[in-house]
Amino acid sequence: MNAPNRMGHQTVVYRNTPWIIATACAAGPREAQGPLGDTFDLVADTPDFGQESYEQAEVALLREACRICLDKAGLGEKGVEAMLGGDLLNQIMPSSLAARALKIPFLGMYGACSTMSEGLLVGGLLVDGGYASPVLCTAGSHYATAERQYRFPLEYGNQRTPASQWTVTGAGTVLLSLPDPGRKPLAQLTRACIGRVVDMGVTDANNMGAAMAPAAAATLCAYFDDTGETPEQFDRIITGDLGSVGSELLLEWSGKMGHPLPRERMMDCGLTIYDPAQDSHAGGSGCGCSAVVLSSFILPRLQSGEWRRVLFMATGALLSPTTSMQGETIPGVAHAVVIEGVR
C-alpha cells in the first residue's frame, strides 16, 4: 500500500524532523550517587520522596520531571497538546496519576522497559504529522515498587542473583515540537523503527538482559536492512537496559543475524547510570533507566555537538508474574528512534 513515510518493513521517516525542545529528569538517592547524579534536575532525598507509599513516590517523580521540563520550555501545562507515558506498574497507574495531575490529553503506552522509545516514536508521529505540538513523552520506574510487584517486597530481604538488574528509581521527560525558528532545539528525531515481539525461550525472570537481547538485535537488523545504513553512521547505538549480560548477547545475536556491531560504538543506559562500585550486579533497568540517561547524558551530548547522531533503542522484557508462574517464556521488544543534533 506504499505508505510514503515508510522504509522497508519496520522503519518510519519523520520528514518534518520533530525537535526536542526541552528535557528533564528526576531520580532517587541511589541514582544520584552514580556517575550522572550531578546532572539530574531533581533528586529525591529518600526513596519515598516524602510520599505515603513508594507508588506515590513514583507518581511524584514522573509528575515533577514533566513540570520541570515544561518550565524549561517556558510552557504551562495548558500549552501542551498531548502526553504519552508509561511505566512498569500494573495498569501503568503512576503515569495515569501523573497525567491526572497535569491535565494534558494522555495516551498510555506499555512496552515494559522499551516505553521511553515507544513514547518518543509515537510522540514523533503526532508532531511530524502535524496532529499535535508540543507533545510530552515520559517514562519512569521505581526500585521498590518494581521489586514488590515482580519479585518480592524489599522487606523480604531476598538475595539478588548475579544476572539481576537494579530497577532505576527515576523518570525522564522530553518535550517534542514542530521545528520552531524561535527556539533552540536540543536535538531532532529523523527516523524510527517499530520493533517486533521476539522470544528465544528465556524463562529466568532474573535475567532480563538475556530475554531482551534478541529483540534488540532484531530491531537493529530490521533498521539496517530497511534503510541500508550501517552501524558506523551512528556515534552511539544506545540500548536501554540490557546490562552486562544482555549487552554481550546483543553483540552475539546481531552478528549471527548478519549485522555485526562495533563494540566501541555501543552504549547501554543500564551500564551508564550506576558506578560498578554500587553493586548493581548486571546494571540498571526499568523504564526510568533509559529515560533518565536520555535526559541527563545523551541529549546534552547531541546538543553540544560531541555526538552528531545516535540510535536510541530502549528494550522491554514482556513478562508478568502471572505468565511466568504459568510457565510462559519471556518475549522481548525494542523500539528504535534516530536522534540527531541540529546544526
Next chain:
Amino acid sequence: MNAPNRMGHQTVVYRNTPWIIATACAAGPREAQGPLGDTFDLVADTPDFGQESYEQAEVALLREACRICLDKAGLGEKGVEAMLGGDLLNQIMPSSLAARALKIPFLGMYGACSTMSEGLLVGGLLVDGGYASPVLCTAGSHYATAERQYRFPLEYGNQRTPASQWTVTGAGTVLLSLPDPGRKPLAQLTRACIGRVVDMGVTDANNMGAAMAPAAAATLCAYFDDTGETPEQFDRIITGDLGSVGSELLLEWSGKMGHPLPRERMMDCGLTIYDPAQDSHAGGSGCGCSAVVLSSFILPRLQSGEWRRVLFMATGALLSPTTSMQGETIPGVAHAVVIEGVR
C-alpha cells in the same frame, strides 16, 4: 505551535481518511448467547477456549480475531506494517503474546477499557501520516482473567453488586489502510479526540460506570468545543462500557458541562452486547466489549449506509488493585474517534 492537523485543544484531523478495510471478532459462549452472537466470526465453545489457562484463552481470542481479520482482507501477517493492541491484564500480556505469534511490529497500548479507541486513534495517525499501512488495531478481555486480577477468582463465588459490570470475554480487530481504489472499505476515520484523565473522586471499584462517565463527558465536550459540531451531526454517539449507571451519569455530566446529549442518539456497547435476561447487572465491560461491538454491530451499519457517521468513544477506568487498596480514587479516560461510511 499550530500543528496543521489539529483543531482546538484535543482534536486531530485525519485528512487522508484512513479506511477500515476489514474487521473480525472472536468471543466467548456467554457473549454468543447475547443479541449479537450470530454476527461473531468465531465463538469459543468454552471460556477456556481449549487452552491451559484463561489467560491463554484470552491470548487465543486476540490472535484468532487478528488472523480472521487478515484473512478477510486477503493479507498475510507479513503484509501488515504495524499492530497496536492492549487489554486489561497486568503488563498487557495477552496482547504481547498475540503479537509474538503474529510477528507484526507491535506497539502496546494501555487505556484500560478505552484501549480500542486509543488503538484506532494512534493507528489512524500511522496510516493518515503515511508511516504505515495497513495497520491492525485490536483489543480484548476475558471475564475470568479480569475477575481474578481485579476482584476475586471465580472459585471464590462472591456476590456481585448491582452497579457491577460483566467483563466481556472476546476480542475485536480492525484493519486500517490508506484509501485504496482496489478495495471496498467498511468505513473511514476522519477525526479523533485525545482524552484527558479526569477524576471526580469515585472509589467504588464495583462501579466503573460512575468513575468513567465524567471522563466521557469531558472528551465529548472537548470534541464539540474544538470542532463546533453538535451531537445531532452523529447518527450515534457510542460509549464503550459505561453500562446503565454510567450512561445516565454521562447524560447528567454532559448537560452540566454545557453540551446536553440527545438520549435517542446515545448507545453504549456495554448495554448492547448482553440481553438483560442474561443478568449482567449494569452491563458489559472490558476492552473486548467495545472492540467486539465495533466489529460485529457498528461497522456493518456504517457499511450498509444505515448509519452515516458515528462517534466511537471507548472509556477506561484507570485503577489497579494496588492503588485502590492504597486509597486512591478512580480516574477515567475516554478517547473518541469519528467513523464515517464511505459513499
